[in-house]
Each structure stands twice: as C-alpha cells, then as structure tokens.
Amino acid sequence: MTQPQQTDADQLAFQQYRTLLFSVAYRILGTAADAEDVVQDAWLKWSAAERSRVADPKSYLTRIISNLAMERLRSTRHQRETYVGPWLPEPILTGPDTADGVATADSVSMALLVVLETLSPLERAVFVLKEVFAFSHAEIAEAVERSEAAVRQAAHRAREHVQARRPRFTADRAHRRDVTERFLAAATGGDINTLMELLSPDVTLWTDGGGKVRQALKPVIGLETVAGWFAALGSATYQGIGPGEMRAELTGINGGPGVVFRGPDRVVATMTFDFDPEGRIAAIHNVANPDKLHAVTGGTRHDVS
Known part of the structure; x- marks a missing residue:
C-alpha cells in the first residue's frame, strides 16, 4: 500500500x-x-x-x-x-x-x-x-x-x-510587573522589610530541583520564613556561583512577569509568581532542575494563544 x-x-x-x-x-x-x-x-x-x-x-x-x-x-x-x-x-x-x-x-x-x-x-x-x-x-x-x-x-x-x-484574581500586568521588579530588587539587596510588604501572609514557595540540584524538598510556607529565605539570596553562593557572578533578568515566563537567573555559562533557575486579591505575592514557583531549563536556555519565545 x-x-x-x-x-x-x-x-x-x-x-x-x-x-x-x-x-x-x-x-x-x-x-x-x-x-x-x-x-x-x-x-x-x-x-x-x-x-x-x-x-x-x-x-x-x-x-x-x-x-x-x-x-x-x-x-x-x-x-x-x-x-x-x-x-x-x-x-x-x-x-x-x-x-x-x-x-x-x-x-x-x-x-x-x-x-x-x-x-x-x-x-x-x-x-x-x-x-x-x-x-x-x-x-x-x-x-x-x-x-x-x-x-x-x-x-x-x-x-x-x-x-x-485556583481562584482567579485580576491583578493587572503593570501591577504584577511592578511587584516583581520590587521583589527582585529587595531580594538581591537583602531588604527584608520590603519583602515582608510584598508577600502575602500565607505565601508559599515551591522549589523544583528534581534531585539534580539542592532545593527545598517541601513547600516553604509563611511570610517570615519565605522573606528570610529571599533576603539571604543576594549574599549566598548557589550551585557554585557567587553573588557577584549571578545575573537576574526580568522577562516574560508562562504568560506573566518572571525572573531568569543566569550564571557565567548557564541558566540556573527561573522564578514565577502568583498574586492574591490585594496584589501581593501569594505563591512563588522556582524551577532549578537543569533538565527543565532547556526551553528557557534556547531563548525561543512561544506564542501560546
């Protein structure tokens, strides 16, 4: 045939x-x-x-x-x-x-x-x-x-x-981007007070290392715990990359503002945010498993409409 x-x-x-x-x-x-x-x-x-x-x-x-x-x-x-x-x-x-x-x-x-x-x-x-x-x-x-x-x-x-x-809230694009920018500046600058303002009281941080890189194996929950976690970000060495070598880029990820963290020779992680009715960060999704970073590393922007 x-x-x-x-x-x-x-x-x-x-x-x-x-x-x-x-x-x-x-x-x-x-x-x-x-x-x-x-x-x-x-x-x-x-x-x-x-x-x-x-x-x-x-x-x-x-x-x-x-x-x-x-x-x-x-x-x-x-x-x-x-x-x-x-x-x-x-x-x-x-x-x-x-x-x-x-x-x-x-x-x-x-x-x-x-x-x-x-x-x-x-x-x-x-x-x-x-x-x-x-x-x-x-x-x-x-x-x-x-x-x-x-x-x-x-x-x-x-x-x-x-x-x-998954309750749907209507935080507009400009607000989400502004909060993301302020969060990134506060995290890299160790400004825990600003982080406390931007995060929801019951904020949850989810980290995915897939057993390939060191990450929290359970969700990190609560305002003070998550704020403290990120306040240390700007002074910590991660995956052998010192703070001075790590670059953070604000960009579009999965339909909203997100952050790509890059070392000297590779993409290290991505971070995206979900917001509560008051426009505060309610959830943070941090992907660091290198097997899941190929699409971002490739640089192709997807039209998913």
Missing part, C-alpha cells in the same frame, strides 16, 4: 495550526519538550493521513494532538509521582502579547498548570480544549474520542476542581 504523497498544501495546513497544536499539548503535558515531541508525532500522522478522509484539518489535527498528549501524560504519571521534591511544570518564555489577554495568560501560568496536574488526563484535555480554546462539547467529544455526555461530565468535574483550587 502506497503512502499518501506529502504536498506543499499539506505542509502549509500543518504550519497554520502548529501554534495551536503546541499550545494544546503544552497545557495538557506541562513540559515543552514533551509538547514538541507530540507535535512532531502529529506531523508524522498528518503526513501519512489519507486526505480524502480529512474534511476539517483543524479538527483532525486537534484530535491527533489531544490523544497523543493524553497518551504521553499517562506514560509519565509514575515518573512524576516518584519525583524528588515538588514537581513543577517546565517554564517557557512568552512574549508581552500573551499577557494582553488575562484569560490566555492565566491559562498558561505555573499556578494553573500545577492545578491541572491533579486532573486525570481526560479531564485535563477536556478542560484545556473547553476553557482555554473554547471548543464545543461536540468538537471535544470527537477530539478525545468519547461521547458528548462523557465530555460534559469531565468538563464539569474539571472546572469545579480548578475553581476550588
């Missing part, structure tokens, strides 16, 4: 939806590397597809990427459950346009991706397709190969679960 011939039109159709495919896959998987892998797998399936059976390329490709991502997520679940310390998503660089849409920016935030980790693969895929990309229940049912009734139930469970664990 001969394989369908790949045409320029096929390539153009795939490229037209490539951003969508990565955006769906990344939100379902939480890792850029896995998302890129399943996008490549989707291209292989698309290249081999019988074109006469493809009435709607977008729907067809969404079905491919959703099922590939769910399958990949199921295969990585044990690895994540036995992970050393907290498992955080792999950070990606995002441009300023991402933050123009509050819903889009929030949907790729570290805070939401952490909550999505607690959903089943099906619930996660349904939530992403419905709440982020506004697919209908009928379209999602076709994409995930389930009945529409099953999709509606999964969507309801996922939405209630996320709303209970």
Whole structure:
C-alpha cells in the first residue's frame, strides 16, 4: 500500500495550526519538550493521513494532538509521582502579547498548570480544549474520542476542581510587573522589610530541583520564613556561583512577569509568581532542575494563544 504523497498544501495546513497544536499539548503535558515531541508525532500522522478522509484539518489535527498528549501524560504519571521534591511544570518564555489577554495568560501560568496536574488526563484535555480554546462539547467529544455526555461530565468535574483550587484574581500586568521588579530588587539587596510588604501572609514557595540540584524538598510556607529565605539570596553562593557572578533578568515566563537567573555559562533557575486579591505575592514557583531549563536556555519565545 502506497503512502499518501506529502504536498506543499499539506505542509502549509500543518504550519497554520502548529501554534495551536503546541499550545494544546503544552497545557495538557506541562513540559515543552514533551509538547514538541507530540507535535512532531502529529506531523508524522498528518503526513501519512489519507486526505480524502480529512474534511476539517483543524479538527483532525486537534484530535491527533489531544490523544497523543493524553497518551504521553499517562506514560509519565509514575515518573512524576516518584519525583524528588515538588514537581513543577517546565517554564517557557512568552512574549508581552500573551499577557494582553488575562484569560490566555492565566491559562498558561505555573499556578494553573500545577492545578491541572491533579486532573486525570481526560479531564485535563477536556478542560484545556473547553476553557482555554473554547471548543464545543461536540468538537471535544470527537477530539478525545468519547461521547458528548462523557465530555460534559469531565468538563464539569474539571472546572469545579480548578475553581476550588485556583481562584482567579485580576491583578493587572503593570501591577504584577511592578511587584516583581520590587521583589527582585529587595531580594538581591537583602531588604527584608520590603519583602515582608510584598508577600502575602500565607505565601508559599515551591522549589523544583528534581534531585539534580539542592532545593527545598517541601513547600516553604509563611511570610517570615519565605522573606528570610529571599533576603539571604543576594549574599549566598548557589550551585557554585557567587553573588557577584549571578545575573537576574526580568522577562516574560508562562504568560506573566518572571525572573531568569543566569550564571557565567548557564541558566540556573527561573522564578514565577502568583498574586492574591490585594496584589501581593501569594505563591512563588522556582524551577532549578537543569533538565527543565532547556526551553528557557534556547531563548525561543512561544506564542501560546
């Protein structure tokens, strides 16, 4: 049996939806590397597809990427459950346009991706397709190969679960950036008083070293504890890099303002923030596992809209 011939039109159709495919896959998987892998797998399936059976390329490709991502997520679940310390998503660089849409920016935030980790693969895929990309229940049912009734139930469970664990606040982009800048200046300057002003009383710091670098293996909780942790940042040696060699860069990460820490020859860590109703920092996600820094090191900014 001969394989369908790949045409320029096929390539153009795939490229037209490539951003969508990565955006769906990344939100379902939480890792850029896995998302890129399943996008490549989707291209292989698309290249081999019988074109006469493809009435709607977008729907067809969404079905491919959703099922590939769910399958990949199921295969990585044990690895994540036995992970050393907290498992955080792999950070990606995002441009300023991402933050123009509050819903889009929030949907790729570290805070939401952490909550999505607690959903089943099906619930996660349904939530992403419905709440982020506004697919209908009928379209999602076709994409995930389930009945529409099953999709509606999964969507309801996922939405209630996320709303209970991820209240949405509307701290605007300018405020979030201002607080992030002030936090970085206070941390590098050892200004614990300013840190105490910027942090929520029950602030939580999550650190992900994956057993590869030294990090806290449990969440660090509470205003004084977290403020003290960061007040020492500007005078501490980390991973063999002295304070004078460490550079901190404010940049867009996962739809909002974040910080990339660089040593003389490598990216050392990233930091992103979640905010409470008063605009104070409620959660800090610090990723230092070198295996999760490749996307940031590469410098590519992702359009995840």
